[in-house]
Amino acid sequence: QQQVKQSPQSLIVQKGGISIINCAYENTAFDYFPWYQQFPGKGPALLIAIRPDVSEKKEGRFTISFNKSAKQFSLHIMDSQPGDSATYFCAAANSGGYQKVTFGIGTKLQVIP
Amino acid sequence: DAEITQSPRHKITETGRQVTLACHQTWNHNNMFWYRQDLGHGLRLIHYSYGVQDTNKGEVSDGYSVSRSNTEDLPLTLESAASSQTSVYFCASSDPGGRDTQYFGPGTRLTVL
Numbered sequence: 001q002q003q004v005k006q007s008p009q010s011l012i013v014q015k016g017g018i019s020i021i022n023c024a025y026e027n028t029a030f031d032y033f034p035w036y037q038q039f040p041g042k043g044p045a046l047l048i049a050i051r052p053d054v055s056e057k058k059e060g061r062f063t064i065s066f067n068k069s070a071k072q073f074s075l076h077i078m079d080s081q082p083g084d085s086a087t088y089f090c091a092a093a094n095s096g097g098y099q100k101v102t103f104g105i106g107t108k109l110q111v112i113p
Numbered sequence: 114d115a116e117i118t119q120s121p122r123h124k125i126t127e128t129g130r131q132v133t134l135a136c137h138q139t140w141n142h143n144n145m146f147w148y149r150q151d152l153g154h155g156l157r158l159i160h161y162s163y164g165v166q167d168t169n170k171g172e173v174s175d176g177y178s179v180s181r182s183n184t185e186d187l188p189l190t191l192e193s194a195a196s197s198q199t200s201v202y203f204c205a206s207s208d209p210g211g212r213d214t215q216y217f218g219p220g221t222r223l224t225v226l
Contacts, residue, residue, distance in 0.1 A: 006155070032213050043203050043217030044156070089155060093213065100146075100171075101215060105155035 003027055004092050006104025013111050019077040021107045023090035026071065030092040034101070035064065035075050038087045047088070048075070080111045115140040119204050119218040127226055132191040134221050136204030144207040145187040146215065147171075147179060149200040156203065162187055194225045 005024045013019045025033075034049035050057045050064040050073065057064045063076045077084055090104040117138040126132050136145065147159040158171030160179040168179050176198060178190045191198055201222050205215040 009153075034213070036217075041219075043205075043219050045217065046214045049213070100158065100161060102158075103148075103156040105153060 003102045004090060004104045006090050006107060008107060009105065010108045011110070013080045013109065015080060015082060015111055015113050017080050019080045019084065019109055019111070021075045021088055021090065021109075022072065023074065023104050024070075024072045025092045027092070027094070028071070029094045032093045033064070033066065033073050034091050034093070036089040036091060036103075038089065038106075044089055077109075080109075082111045082113055085109055085111050117204060117206055117216055117218040119202075119221050121221060122219065123222050125224045125226065126194050128194060128196060130194050132194050132223065134189045134202055134223070136187045136189065136218060137185055138206040138216070139185065140206060140208065140216065141184055142206035142208050142216075143184065145181070146205040146207075147177070147187065147189045148203045148205065149173065150203060150220075151200050159189065196225050199223060199225045
């Protein structure tokens with residue numbers, strides 16, 4: 001059973017456009033929602049994360065929107081650039097010192113010039 | 114600088130052979146994790162450890178084992194490699210001190226013929 005559902009699996013966006021990736025979770029005990037970015041041949045790296053006490057978090061061109069009642073969260077990449085082309089994973093965890101993380105299946109983003 | 118390394122980076126083996134993938138981190142993190150990454154499945158947790166002598170099964174642990182004799186290392190062993198275990202394997206570590214970020218290694222691409 002997939003506890004974190006991610007869509008779309010692939011996304012092509014024009015340079016300067018907005019990339020949007022959506023995720024939904026089922027376990028209401030999750031209290032930490034990170035997004036990881038992975039470039040080809042590399043391991044995933046933390047991009048941005050949010051906790052359910054806020055509805056939005058912004059870091060530069062990257063924004064997480066969080067809807068606790070709908071159990072959904074999304075990543076928005078504003079002014080998408082070719083260098084943003086990567087695979088993005090949403091994830092969810094029940095923290096408190098034991099960070100066993102459940103990942104979505106990933107979205108391969110391609111930003112075309 | 115602290116880091117997490119994996120070796121080998123690429124491995125080709127035959128069905129039925131025992132294979133061990135190494136993971137070494139220099140952050141002194143208590144938590145360590147092994148994932149496999151497959152297209153359409155994202156990152157799936159194989160085994161994890163919260164400290165020396167502690168090991169736990171993840172969602173896809175069949176055919177894999179780990180041991181934790183020190184803080185720095187968590188080797189992953191495939192007892193009898195199968196073609197279904199052809200994958201990219203990632204090791205990660207995290208600090209249970211509340212930061213919740215998992216730091217990933219560069220990955221090992223394993224092919225079982």
